[in-house]
Amino acid sequence: MTTRRPRRAAVRRRTADTAAAIGACAAILFSTAAQATENGAPTTSFGVFDFGAGIMPPPTPDGTLATRFAFYSAHTLKDGNGNGVPNAFALNVASWSLAYIRMTNTKLLGANVGFGAVVPFLNMNGHLNASTPVGTIPLSADPTNIGDADFQPLILAWSSRNLFVNVAFQVQAPTGSYQASRLFNPGSNHWTFSPIVGATYITNSGFEVSTSIEIDQNTTNHATDYRSGTEFRDEFALGQHIGPFTAGVGGYIYRQLSNDHGPNVDGNRSSVNALGPAISFFEPGKPALWLHAYKEFGAQNRSEGYQIALRAAISF
Template sequence: MESSRQPRAGARLAKAATAAAALFGVLAAGTAHATENGAPTTSFGVFDFGAGIMPPPTPDGTFATRYAFYTAHTLKDNNGNSVPNNFGLTVSSLSLAYIRMTNVKLFGANVGFGTIVPFLSMNGHLTAQTPFGALPLSASPTNIGDADFQPLILAWSSRNLFVNVAFQVQAPTGSYQASRLFNPGSNHWTFSPILGATYITNGGFEVSTSIEIDQNTTNRATDYRSGTEYRQEFAAGQHIGPFTAGVGGYVYRQLSNDHGPNVDGNRSSVNALGPAFSFFEPGKPAVWLHAYKEFDAHNRSQGYQIALRAAISF
């Protein structure tokens, strides 16, 4: 939802195109990024507590919003070493979501569907090493990103265990131009099975996780196909009345190589950990908040993320 970037277009188009071509060569060598333009295809750091719990069936469904802020000043190479290229990036995203769970049953689960639309505001800079020397580049775009559609959600629940599975399709609805160094849209489709689970003990201790695997199609504008991506998000903490407090994080791994012009490799990975909180009381908006620090990154940026989610059912 919020992990894409794009550069400024303008009078320096020819110079920027030269820099983009040269920087692509750097990326192809695997010194700074993996996946096309170094951006994970779908957002992560989304779920923490309650990852396995879907909203109840209601006449009008559930509306949710998520604000996330990501900042990084370090790029890591294939060995996990910092890349000296004067890198800096901030990404603010606001996502709007709608989920409708129903009383229809399939395999004993409630059936539902949903959609998510992200809006992105980015500000970043780096220095590209080109055959013509060092070239500083910057970007500050604001635009819509790729929309996610979940045509099928299945949710099971018991006293202590909650499980859901979903099939997600990310459509190339975001703004994209092949001449841009970074884009809010990916210009390709992504298909993702998702599994969420939450277990809450009788004493109120919760363990939650969400697992997603992204399978990407080819970007026809660049003939580039990003590798298969795996992400697992998690949280563990104690319920105290309507509040839950503990720790959360995520693990991101690229499972297969990128493929494109002069590219066959570039796998990326990163981990994140930090405090997580949630609030849930029937009849009131549910709220989630976490702050994560990334570590042990390879072939991608390493930074910090703060995310705030809220949802209410009607």
């Protein structure tokens, strides 16, 4: 088993983001539940890419395996003006995902061609007091089950001395557990199609700037006749390479670009930002590791909480 580091000293592989890792094939974690987008839950996972977001694993005989453990917790719901909603809301989501990515020596447009897939498992526990014309109704749910799987049938990766870029097309399939009457669901019960672009630039002195931009286009959930709006996210990290470590800050910016549509719904756009410390480790022949802790702020039409995620990857 070998994990090779692409040309610059501390570069991390990407599976789950970086060096021997899994690049764009991101999965895991739903993140939350509140309002915009159906049930307020982002369609695809947050906080997957930080250091090495533009770097894919090198071509190897058997590909790269990665895993990610994440925990998201929120006790605040925000309305469309960013004000707290007094409804005794709480949500905890623990997730574990298994990812596989395979980069090849086949070239297309000067890039290495690859593919990947991610399968997440989620434990969700939350409650909410819903205001109705007949009074307040307490609602809760604690499902534990498989989430929606992500497939990346095409990944293209370019690399140079200091700059690494990849693009991918991702399909999220409705494989997750879903019940229309349940408050929180591991699955979304609809398809999502996402172009993803990742880039990493590392200076000669070892300072890294990484970003991953994703656009999610959702289809209709036919169980509820609800279609979530188009979603945009930019996940990023800035840090310094110090030996096998990279340390700095990371986060994400999330915006819903178009309205939700459903029974008596035309609107409900959500947004949120997150920022916090991030660190990663890469050394040839050893598993690559990433750890971050993000605090959300500026939420509208959704929950606001924090996320902790640990990822590991190795190429074979």
